[in-house]
Amino acid sequence: MHDPHKDPHLDELSGVSTTGHEWDGIKELNNPLPRWWVVSFYACIVWALVYTVFYPAWPLLTSATTGVLGYSSRADVRSELAAAEAARSGYVAAIKAADMQQILADETLRTVATAAGSAAFKVNCIQCHGSGAQGSKGFPNLNDDDWLWGGTPEQILTTIAHGVRAPEDADTHVSEMPAFGDILKPDEIASVATFVADLSNGTGFPEETAPGAQIFAQNCASCHGDRGEGNQEMGAPNLADSLSLLVDGEEAIAAQIRAPKHGVMPAWGGRLGDVTVKELAAYVYSLGGGK
């Protein structure tokens, strides 16, 4: 095939023809590509052409060819989401039909609701209550057993669904502590602040003769209770326990008495729907402080 007399490009050493190109005395051997390689190469080209017919491929000015199969990755996502939805639908229906006690009593429902509630909590609640539901100044810690509006599963559900002082919800929790700066004299406020600070120092309820006891009984006990135990009907905090949501120290207590601050929380029932709110309640209850 490579007759040295006929092939001017033959490489003497290897007996293989060269391409005829020469760079500074270096020539390139014209070895054939392995046949399997060439076949794979052409097969890839054929595959690419076939692919462009069946799948979205060629870019147009504002869109792209859709391909005869009509494949779309967005449609894939939609169908996968629909499949996930369908897989969950049994649980969702069961949670929708059950009340809180039934959900918590059923191990499967409780597990599903708690997991779903945990996910919903991370999207909607952690902005105020923190990622571990640990709260912060003015935003209640949901892990502990101190509840403003009640810690039973049903009370938690009501609070989440209707919110606190949420103007958009007619059934929301509403209460307002008067600004005692307009009612009491500064020295009265100072003495009742001392009294309230002493409530939670662990020594029990002070004597009736203690300074401020009289003022407390007349002005505060109607909402916060005779012994400062609070009232969850109107969201009046327990003043006698060791936990305090807003304030620490007599100065801060006095300031709260003069011009109280009130927390607000949106009503989530309308935004998230019945099922998600139940799941959230199950999750919050699972944190360990529920009654």
Place this chain on the structure above:
Amino acid sequence: MLEKMDIERLDAEAVNSQKRRQVLYAPRKKIFPKRASGGFRRFKWLIMAITLGIYYLVPWLRWDRGGYAPDQAVLIDIANRRFYFFFIEIWPQEFFYVAGLLVMAGLGLFLLTSTVGRAWCGYTCPQTVWVDLFLVVERAIEGDRNARIKLDKESYSPRKLVLRTTKHVIWLLIAVATGGAWIFYFADAPTLLVDVFTGQAEIVAYSTIAFLTATTYIFGGLMREQVCTYMCPWPRIQAAMLDEASLTVTYNDWRGEPRSRHAKKSAAQGAVVGDCVDCNACVAVCPMGIDIRDGQQLECITCALCIDACDGVMDKLGRERGLISYTTLNDYNANMALATAGGTQPIDPARVRTPDGKLAATLRHISLASFLRLRTLLYAALWSLVGIGLVYALVTRDRLDVNVLHDRNPQFVMLSDGSVRNGYTLKILNMIAKPRVMAVRIEGLPQSSAAIAGMEAQSDGSFLVPVEPDRLRSLKVFVTQPRHVADEQVQTFRFVIEDTEGPETKTYTATFQAPGGSK
């Protein structure tokens, strides 16, 4: 003389012989291995029967595990992340047993190679076994070497078409069965068999069958020796594994050379002649298509079929067997030195024979001593050490385990009565195929109490937790301690998990966090 002795001279040439070496990218030279017969061939049939038998039959063995776990003796249950091997069940965290087995396989390969050379390649490698199987089919349909060469040269006739089609169809059936057998290791074999044939099996089962069918057919039927020569790394690695005391298939040219096709005539003319009559039987039977007389070479898988072929010829010639034999390089060199008078002379087979024509007693042969050397003993010791370690770990392993995750966010919670609460996720692993009830309690945390959602504490403060067979149970545990006790920032205590019906107990040391420093 050859005609008289009824020895067929075969027109066979090694594919890699020096004079046929060619440029890269040359098309493959076809090899038509002739059927060999002899001791090594019989041994290879036996190995083939055993290895194929293991591969195809093991998934069908049953093993009673009491109803709570699959009854398949060997099962890799990927969906549930369990591996069953007869009486052993392995969880994913115990995968080190498999790693240990792989270490043993590696060391075993070192041991085997340093003593008996590439025995793995020649006898038990799946590539070798399946190529052997495919060759059986080829011989049965197309005939032995000469018939196959003739058929290959023929242009296509109806007969050739039928023979070739039959061969490839049977190859494909074997390939499908090979791919099909593989999937039975991963699911209940009888159920899966029905599912596969009724189209109910998972897509991954079918794609696995298709993939392994393709690899079996291509590697075993079409590529054969090229897989060993070009694709497999082991021939390259073995160079570092072999030493001068390892057995290799060797052509003993110290008694074979100078080879002669006309031994008697040459001898009569006074020429020196060796035992090799150049009949090419060793080349014709070689599945790698090489000539062992060219010396040790990368392509040789030491299947020893050339030994069988040559021994047959030597028997007919009335010479001693072993012109081609398993020999160490040490022995070969010693014998070669004898034949060449210490390397000073050309080979003269007369030097290795006594005057009456027997092989000299000074020749060296395989001895047990050549196997026992520091290197092989070290390999054997390491291999046994890993093996003993694995067995010890297996015998003493726990079938009850517990993991405790301390809540990090928040680390602790202050309660309204002034006490401190910590949350833990307790994971109890019941690693046997039997339901068990575990008693869970805490120890070493003064005045503390534990609570588990949905469970009542016993009078001693412990909880009875049923755990399903072969399952993990996750529990949320709240531990509470009064504030005045929880003075230190970090206290350590123990979770104790006891099997209520068995002896197993597991403790886990956890920490209890408190704000600390303010009684």
